[in-house]
Amino acid sequence: MIMSTSPFTKQLASRFARIALGHVRREYPNKPGHVLSADADARTPSALHPVFYGSFDWHSCVHSYWLLTRVLRRFPTADVAHDIKTLFDEQLTPEKVAGECAYFSEPAARGYERPYGWGWLLKLAAELGALRENPWRDAVAPLADVIVARFTDFLPRATYPVRVGTHFNTAFGLRLAADYAATMPDRTFAALLSDTALRWYGEDRACPAWGEPSGDDFLSSALIEAECMHSVAPPAMFSGWFDAFLPELRAGMPATLFLPATVSDRSDGKIAHLDGLNLSRAWCWRALAGALSDDDPRREIMNEAAARHIDAALPHLADDYMGEHWLASFAALALDGA
Template sequence: MPTEPRELTAEIAERFARIALGHVGREYPNKPDHVLAGPQDARTPRELHPVFYGSFDWHSCVHSYWLLARVLRRFPDTAAATEITALFEAQFTAEKIAAECDYLAQPTARGFKRPYGWAWLLKLAAELSALPNRDWSVRLAPLAEAFAQRFRDFLPLATYPVRVGTHFNTAFGLRMAADYAQATQDAAFSALLRETGLRWYGEDADCPAWGEPSGDDFQSSALIEAECMRRLLAPEAFLPWLARFLPRIENHQPRTLFEPASVSDRSDGKIAHLDGLNLSRAWCWRSLAASLPADDPRRPMALEAAQRHLAAGLPHIAGDYMGEHWLATFALLALEAGEAPAG
């Protein structure tokens, strides 16, 4: 078995934080998701998004801030903590957050970063709310509430889920938004997320995972759906659902979910997504394993699959900017998920 790390340590957290600190303030290269209604909208990333202008794109910048907040909360004595604190003080200001809110208020921004960026902004807000310094959470709150309201408005209109392995996957959106609903003790929002999950995925059974991996996946459409339902449902409801959805795990089926993806060119941003697929699968497998009874034969299989995917993904979180600007986030999710494999 590969000897990759199995849990998040202070040393690894410091490394991840250094990677994120190296790009959250890097404005270029940049891939904006921006609609121009007229020449007045032709502005630089920093002008459009004074908080989240770095990391190649807005959503990667948001979840890199989440990584930094998570490291600060779990390891407040690391060498990077002082830099993270200074960054948050400089960036999470009322004026800059108001500018991000103003951008969202434009008619052309209705679908901006739906649902991936919405979900990560709420995940960041949930993390900030758990830090001893509540000032940053309070300042971000108007932007977080704007995105929460977008979920409330959108989900009743969304007749069908989106099952792809990229940013548009709706199961990922529900799963991350659930953490914000819990952190804010918003029972109505939690209920909406759960009801939507059941409406979209409640009757799914015998998932073949035949489309995995696609050439630019960074999520497993099968496993993120399972992780979404694990997060939304009580154990007594989730375990029977999982048995219906993936009934052949004991036979290592669907086989593709147990085999890490191969990455042929890490300088190609789309192909580099497959490193993220390996890390996000590891996250999901570990979370699912932790939800299973200790004597369940599926549990060691899930943990072994997680470790194989970690071993495939962790060596490649830095080195080329196409992956470096985002992969550490999913590595952190994977290392923190569930519990470390035994042995």
């Protein structure tokens, strides 16, 4: 077992990257979220998506590219770096990205991958932007522009947030998009994300987390909301908001947030989501603990919770393809994202 005390080492990063390289161009099985408007729309995944056709679904392929970019940026001399660069040279080209942009131009694709895939695409663009000078950043930029435009159109019209623990969670989408806004930097977009988060979540108090975990959660609706606010709210405001949002944290309450989820069947795609819940909780716990002062007693409680969640999930990243096609990205967030 790889214990939670393990850092995000070159060896571990290479292991994650090898998992991702094994499926980013594996076209089948595939779960398209594709709307058919005519017979001609019945096409294969690679015909629909010249870049992101692997990894079972579009969003998992996108965040697997993010993972590979992260590994390349953190460990440019890793033995896997050559294979990552070869993949990027072949896939992240202006012509293929133009095909992805064309897909989003279709009227039926207006809400495609909103907000989960949108957020991950912008996080990929942010990671490419943080990488040393590279041709792939400019190639992906037009698609990032499309997604920023989608967010900019959608957020002012979205009266309510979505608080589920799956792909439709709006706090997660905002949180990933915030990394892009900060990296570019794009102050106008950052302001939109901040204003939206404050409108949706700014008055939330005493979160009970009573619905967690649900049977197919891979996000904690409570913790990702807190991490979203951490990323976009003014620091002076966040401290008081966080105290009020989880007021009994010192006592280990709500207790459900501190207990790793049990995964009973990793061959079931929905139940396998719970490994992702454990990893995404660990990411949030570590990031939120880092926002507190060094002498805050909650830090130790939160970091211990993160360690328990990592230990519960990390040995199972490749137990079955239902988890293998996406979990390594969440493991990288948990170990290296705080």
